[in-house]
Amino acid sequence: MGEKKKDSPLDAKFTEKQPGEQVTSVTFSQLYRYATGLDKFLLFSGVIFTLVAGGIQSYTPVLFGQITGNIISYVQNTQYSNISDEIWQAATDEFMDQVTSFTYLYVAVGVVLLLCNYTCTVAFNYSATRQILKIRDLYLKKVFNQDISWYDVHQTGDFSSRMTEDLYKLEDGIGEKVPMFLNFIAIFIGSLVIALIKGWELALICLTSLPVSVIVFGLIAWLTTKLAQKELDAYGAAAAIAEEVLSSIKTVVAFSGRHKEMMRYNSQLTFARKNNIKRSMLQGLAWGSLWLIIYSSYALAFWYGVKLILEEKGSPHPTYTIEIMITVFFSVMTGSMNFGMASPYIEAFSIAKAAGGKVFSVIDNEPVINLSKDKGQQLENLKGNITFKNVEFYYPARKDVTVLKGVDLEINAGDTVALVGSSGCGKSTVVQLIQRFYDPTAGEITLDGQNLKQLNLTWLRRQIGSVGQEPVLFAATIQENIKYGNPGATDQDIIEAAKKANAHGFITKLPNGYNTLVGERGAQLSGGQKQRIAIARALIRNPLILLLDEATSALDNASEAKVQAALDSASQNYTTIVVAHRLSTIRHANKIFVFSNGTIVEQGTHDELMTLKKEYHTLVMAQVAGKEEAELASTDDKTYRKPSVEEDEELGVERVDDSNDSLEEKESISLYKVLMMNAKEWPYILIGGVNSIIFGCAMPLFAVIFGDVIGVLANPDDDYVRTETNKTCLYFLIAGIALAFSTLIQHYCFGVAGERMTERLRRQMFMSMLIQEIGFFDRKENGVGALCAKLSSDAASVQGATGQRIGTIVSSLATLVFAVGLSVHYEWRLGLTALAFTPLILLAIFFERRNASGLSDSRETSLQKSTQIAVEGVTNIRTVASLCLENTFHQIYVSELLPYYHRAARTIHWRGFVYGMARTLMYFAYAACMYYGGHLITKKLPYERVFKVSQALIMGTVSIANSLAFTPNFTKGIKAAKNVKRFLNRVPLIRNQPNCKTLTTVDGNVKYTDVHFSYPTRPNVQVLCGLDLEVLQGKTVALVGQSGCGKSTVVQLIERFYDPDSGEVFLDEDDTKTIELHSLRSHLGIVSQEPNLFSKTIRENIAYGDNSREVQPEEIIEAARNANIHNFIVDLPLGYETKLGEKGTQLSGGQKQRIAIARALIRNPKVLLLDEATSALDTESEKVVQEALDKAKVGRTCITIAHRLSTIQDADMICIINKGKVVEKGTHKELLQFKGLYYRLHTHTNR
CATH class of the missing domain: 3.40.50.300 (P-loop containing nucleotide triphosphate hydrolases)
Structure with missing residues (x-):
């Protein structure tokens, strides 16, 4: 028997656990492996400008120390001394000259920094855009050039995740975040050098905590890299599941497999959520530790600095003055702050390196059969032996x-x-x-x-x-x-x-x-x-x-x-x-x-x-056992297909927009609606929000504490200065502890909220896709590639507008509001001066968001189209390879990408200007504050108030400027939220009606009454035109007709893949529209000519026929025996536990068909639907399987669309369908005697 020794590769490949490769992260320098000469020039220029900017910014504490020393000296000489008006006026003029010089220098610093930040941002973003385009180009080209054996062990469903999420992350890691990070590090190093030069003893005391900070962040960066790798793996597996399910949606629907597929998909999402919450905890721990260390350093620095000043008081050449102490302190503080601000970028780079490892491993893989190497002979005068x-x-x-x-x-x-x-x-x-x-x-x-x-x-x-x-x-x-x-x-x-x-x-x-x-x-x-x-x-x-x-x-x-x-x-x-x-x-x-x-x-x-x-x-x-076992013309429609195009009528198959979908696409979405997507996590958001407010208020509070320290330094009473300094240092320590706890809680809470929402939205989007009617998937824009791209990116992008971003926004707003409140409390005039610059930053953010939104729309459109093209080519790689279409698909893909990248290149300049302004406006604001503050000091305003107000408002401005770095993520999130809401709000056209019936048992009578039907994408073309058909309980009815006459439509209507435009379809006495969908389909078993199998074991594929219960092993074996596939299965090394791989591509057509037949038999259906169920079998197997099907028909109602005459001659009734109607019906003998259409077909067969 042919079954005993099958040599199909059975998938050979999948009888063992799929050998998913262990891909390691690449080094950071390897992320730039595709930089051209121009890119390297841009990167080098960007690095130079960002280092210049860092050097200048690291020098600003020196200027600030000088002006602070000038202010305190002026106050000591004019307010704590009895001097004449002339001396006072001379001192005041000299003081205002110093303030004016400081103002000019700070304005100059601002202008240079604007130029530097603009240049480095544009240079890196432009280079990143060019490199990512090249990487996308090379990645797809290399994927297409892999040999077929590579595809045998790589899931093509994982491909859409690589093309979307991983390349997004890679781009994020080589773009503007790099100069930002380098700028922070340059400031950190420069500031420490200046601090050591100006006052090494005090600087070393301040820096005692630095090694601890480096160790903490080094360890956490290593851990987050590991967790990021696990996240990529989990989401890649989820994407592969989604691609497999959506490409086999009719199989999933027919066998009520939605719940099972959701569980499979959810398992990967749950792993990713738990993994990312751990990462949020680590981030919170790192940041909390850093803030505690920084504020402890502040306390130690002020305490020790004041101690040094008082010890040398009265010395003619003191080593430490107020100016030196402020310079050293602010240098260390600036360095520490920038070191802290650099930390989040380390995670972005770690994620990019992990993503790069996955992408580059494909690009670097050299196939054994290499299409890209244009080598080998081309024979002249080929004969074909x-x-x-x-x-x-x-x-x-x-x-x-x-x-x-x-x-x-x-x-x-x-x-x-x-x-x-x-x-x-x-x-x-x-x-x-x-x-x-x-x-x-x-x-x-x-x-x-x-x-x-x-x-x-x-x-x-x-x-x-x-x-x-x-x-x-x-x-x-x-x-x-x-x-x-x-x-x-x-x-x-x-x-x-x-x-x-x-x-x-x-x-x-x-x-x-x-x-x-x-x-x-x-x-x-x-x-x-x-x-x-x-x-x-x-x-x-x-x-x-x-x-x-x-x-x-x-x-x-x-x-x-x-x-x-x-x-x-x-x-x-x-x-x-x-x-x-x-x-x-x-x-x-x-x-x-x-x-x-x-x-x-x-x-x-x-x-x-x-x-x-x-x-x-x-x-x-x-x-040839009987001449009548000839083949009948009736096989064109496949049950597991979308609508067939009739040959006898002029049918248009162009897609027609669904008005509901079109309206939903045009809906706008507000920020409030986006935030409400996270409403279920309100306890976490509330706790995280409170801690974000605490964190935000700590910044202006630092200004108050700092102002108090500065305020006592001019006092001639040393004991008073010591006492107040000790109090202030204690306040710094308390603030550090509060910041540490609030940061940890904030990161954890918003991490939980963001990840739960991401998991929920992915899950809801996937479920929303699964419950849509089949007509939804007929639409061109809802192809498998496009849906997978949305599923992979949209839910994750919403987190860019929620989750941790909420914490960033809340803390920034808290900083600004508290700073404004303090300014009004201490000196409203000075507060208004500093506040005047805030609208400029907000305006910059507005234009940046509007610009990024348009760019996000363009990227979404082009990437969805290009990803769909790529996924279509990769999924059908054997056909693509056979036709040598690798370059064709590659060129189409690139042509879809180019419009977005050209537009992105144009908008990079605006992004650079806006970011540059956001980073430098604080210098203009500080110049204005100190100039006007100096004027107010000469009017007897307590000088510490100038520091409190200016420092508080500047910190508010800086906080908003820092949050601007994540504006592109925020904009993407809002855009993605619109897409998510569109999916979640879409109501499927075929769904359970109110008070629908659940049928535990049915007799199996099927009836079609005056059914008219046209497919949703072709509403003007009638496929069924008043069809009347009755199939009695236990009877077998065969449908015969010309190509595309509507036979398969009849089967699709009973499955409720579609609903009739008019007329009714009945199961027993109940209109199918009134029956609960799962209940209806549980009584139907279907076998099509092109069966879809899943990347599961043979046992799981057969058991898939009944997803309402746990199918017992003996039932699976019995179904396999009846389908003549058992002997083949047991000869495999892993037997029923053999994994089939994607779509069972390594099985022969007959093997796939028999597994599909076993799958249908396992559910013991009352109504059996057979669409060419044995067409792919050889003669020997067909006889055995046909006998099994004949047995299966006993006691069941059977509707069969037949290819071979021998399979329907014994049918209780044969119906000839033509132009959407039954034009002849009867038994085989009756129709031959009638000598109509069936007779002509039969005669033609026997010629």
Whole structure:
């Protein structure tokens, strides 16, 4: 029996745990590996300017120390001394000259810093934009250039996550955050150097805490890198699950698998959430420790500094003066603050390095069969002689299953040879080896005497035309799909190829003819129509070698006869290799090779092999056991397809916008609505918000404490100065402890809130997608690639407007409000002077946000389109490789990206200016404050108030400026929130009605009453036109008709994939609209011609047939036995625990079909829906499976769409459907006697 020794790779590859590679992070310098000469110049210039800016900023404490010393000296000389008016006036003039000089210097500093910050931001962002475009380009090109064995162990669903999230993170790590970080570090180093020069003893005392800070942040940076890697892995796995589920949405819906898929998806999200909350805790611990260390340093610095000043008081040349102490203190404080502000960027760089590791590992991987290396011979005067010499082969992913065992075969140029054998015997492997998808393990394959390995790979594949049993079309027009076979073809060439494939007729009847869009994977066409276009695509290549794997299996008899004649005619000029189950199609082959267990057991012509009366004779006799077992024209519609296009009517398949979706897209979303997405976490947000306020108020409070310290220094009473200084230092220590706890709690609470919301939104978005009606997925913009891109990025981006960002905003606002309050309390006039600069910063933020919002829209549009294109190509890589379309898809992808990157390059200048202004306005504000403050001091205003007001307001301004660094994330978050709300608010058109019924048992009567139906994307085209059909309990009804007549639509309506426009569909006495959806589908079992299997074990795939309970092992084995697949499964090393991999691509068609049949049988349905359930099986397997299906039909209502006459002759009723109506019905004998349409089809079959 053919089942015992299957040699399909079974997926060979997936019988063990998928070998997901352990990818390590790259070094930071490696992130810039694709920087060109221009990029390096930009980066070098940016570094120079940011270091200049850092040097200047590190010098500003010196200027501040000087002006502070001048102020205290002026106060001591004028307010604590009795002096004449003349001396007072001279001192005042000198003091104002000093203040004026300080003002000019600070304004100059501001101007230079604006220029430096603008330049370095523009340089790094522009370079990052260029590099990321190149990396996207190289990444996709390298993905397409990988050999097929690489795809066998890498999930293509993970690809969309790499293209979106990982490259976002990579871009974030090499752009403007780098000069920001370098600026902070330059200030840190410069400030410490100045502090040591000005007063090394005091500086060292202040710096005692530095080693602790470095160790803490080094350890936490290492830990966060590890956690970031785990986050990427978890979200990558979630993306792979989403891609698999959405691409098989009809299977998921039909078997009520939504809950199970949600659980699978949620498990990855839950891991990511817990992982990221740990990361938030570590961040809070690091920041809290830093603030405690910084404020403890403040206390120690002031206490020790005042002590040094008092000890040297009266000395003619004191080492430490007030000016020195302030300079050293502010240098250390500035350095520490900038060290702290640099810390968040370390995490961004760690994440970028982890993302870079994943992306670059693909780019660096050199495939064994390398398409990109344009090497190898190109034979002149190619004839087409193919020879296999002692070829052995096992799939690289698992070497313990030998697929071909010493195969020797010779195919002469121009000959037509056929490969036959039981399902899974290795026939398709031969076809894949000829295309060099794989190389033989041993032996060699030659073309005209040359080893295939020595030939140019692209040239080789261009000599080959290939048509598979499950043809893949791309989301383009019919003309473009055919032209993919030969990009240089003319319009006339396309028409001629379509005529040869018998496709021209139905194409010209479409409203847009050859410009008709076929939808994702050709979903808008019936199976037969797709196959004819695929044949036209192969023929237009005018290949010397033609590979046909069941190329006409999906055609009705009339179409098959014409196409077969065209192929027979064409094959006279080609070397043709045919893989066929229907042996009648290969009768005239020059040679037939019979495969069994990976070896050739017979070879010869049809007559020669029939004379031998061995294996081939047995196969042929099984098929011709009755002349009436011919094939009937009725297979074009596939149940697991989107709407079919009717051949007999002019149907337009262009997508039509859904008005609801269009309206939802136009809805605006306010910041309030975005924040409300986080409302469920209000306790965490409340606690985090309170601690953010505490944190925000600590900054202006520092100004008050600092002002008090400065205020006592002019007092001549040393004891008073010591006492007040001790109090102030204690306040610093208390503030540090409060800051440490508030920072830890703030990070933890907002981390929990943000991660829970991200998990919830991802989960809700995925569930929202799963509950949408099938018509939702028919829309072009809702392709699998686009939906996966939204799912990966939108929910995470919302966190850019919530979570930790809320804490940043709250603390910034608290700083500003408290600072304004203090300024009004101490000196309102000075407060207004400082406050005048705040609107400029807010205005800059407004324009930055508006600009970033437009850029975000552009990026979202281009990246969704480009990602969808890339995912489509990668998902169908075998077709892409066969047609040599790698460069074509790559070019389309790049063309979609370029508009965004061109616009991004233009807006970079505005971003640089706004950020530069935000970072330098504080210097202009401080210059104004000190100038006006100096004037007020001369009017007897207590000088400490000038410091308190100016320091408080400047810190408020700085706080807002720092939050501006995250404005792009915030803008992306608001934009993403709009998309999320659109999905969550969309109500599916097919859903449970109020008071719907739950049916525990049904009899199985099915009835269609005056049903009219048109697909949502084509509302003006009627598919069913008043269909009346009744299927009684326990009866079998077969649906027959021309290609695209609406047969599969009948099945889709009972499954409620769609609802009728008018009329009713009944199950027993209940309108299906009144039955709860899960309950309805639980009584239906479906098997289609193109079954979808999941990346699970065989056991899980069969058990998927009944997701309402835990299916017992013995039930699974029994279902497998009934489907004639049990023996094959138990011969595998892991048996029922064998993992199938993505879509079961390594299984033969027959093996996949039998697992799908077992899956349908496991649910013991009352109504069985069969759409070509045995079409992919060889004769031997078909007989056994057909017997199993015949048994399964007993006691069940069965609706079958049949390809072979033998499978429906015993049906209780056969219905002929034409133009959306039943035009004939009766038993086989009755319809033959009627001599109508069925009789003509039957007669044609038997010619």
